[in-house]
Amino acid sequence: MGVLLSAAVTLGLLFFLSVGLNEQVAEGCRCVQKDxxxxxxxxxxxxxxxxxxxxxxxxxxxxxxxxxxxxxxxxxxxxxxxxxxxxxxxxxxxxxxxxxxxxxxxxxxxxxxxxxxxxxxxxxxxxxxxxxxxxxxxxxxxxxxxxxxx
Structure with a gap:
């Protein structure tokens, strides 16, 4: 049980870190794509x-x-x-x-x-x-x- 919980927490943290890093990189150029x-x-x-x-x-x-x-x-x-x-x-x-x-x-x-x-x-x-x-x-x-x- 402890190993599964630890793995789930680790995966959750990795997910939120990756989303945060992607957002940071994307912040460099913010614009609405024009038609x-x-x-x-x-x-x-x-x-x-x-x-x-x-x-x-x-x-x-x-x-x-x-x-x-x-x-x-x-x-x-x-x-x-x-x-x-x-x-x-x-x-x-x-x-x-x-x-x-x-x-x-x-x-x-x-x-x-x-x-x-x-x-x-x-x-x-x-x-x-x-x-x-x-x-x-x-x-x-x-x-x-x-x-x-x-």
Whole structure:
């Protein structure tokens, strides 16, 4: 009986410690994941891009990109590099094609894990329709339903 109780107490303590540690790690970057509508409205830039190469230094990740399509951008300069600060909210991208939203600061596009970042292959038909509609004018005061019904 004593061994079973001891094992149960140990497992309980391990569980609460692991939950506490996970919460502590997760506290570094707290944000509500944005859907595409919110990401589009809150962003300076919305692009479909292929990540070509990742370059890192002590403060920032720089991703060289081939921009496939610009859905929204505040200036006319081509986007060849996007940046993500090395902090708890940094965005980790692989050499794949993405739909990305981000902010422009001093002419540079910055993204983080709180922005809308999604593999292009995972972008739904409803989300693609939304993007096409926004190119003709998008009302950010109205929240659309991004569900596709067959």
């Amino acid at each position: 595409l509508h919110q990401g589009y409205c809150d962003s300076d830039t919305v692009i479909r891009a292929k990540i070509v190469r990742k370059v890192t230094n002590t403060q920032v990740f720089a991703y060289r990109v081939n921009t496939i399509k610009v859905f929204k951008h505040v200036n006319r300069r081509p986007i060849r590099v996007i940046y993500s600060l090395r902090n708890s909210c940094e965005a980790y991208l692989e050499n794949k094609e993405y739909l990305l939203t981000g902010q422009v600061n001093n002419g540079k596009v910055f993204i983080n894990s709180c922005d809308f970042v999604k593999l292009w292959s995972d972008v739904s038909l409803a989300e693609k329709d939304f993007l096409c509609g926004c190119q003709r004018g998008c009302n950010c005061g109205i929240v659309p339903v991004l569900q596709h019904h067959n």
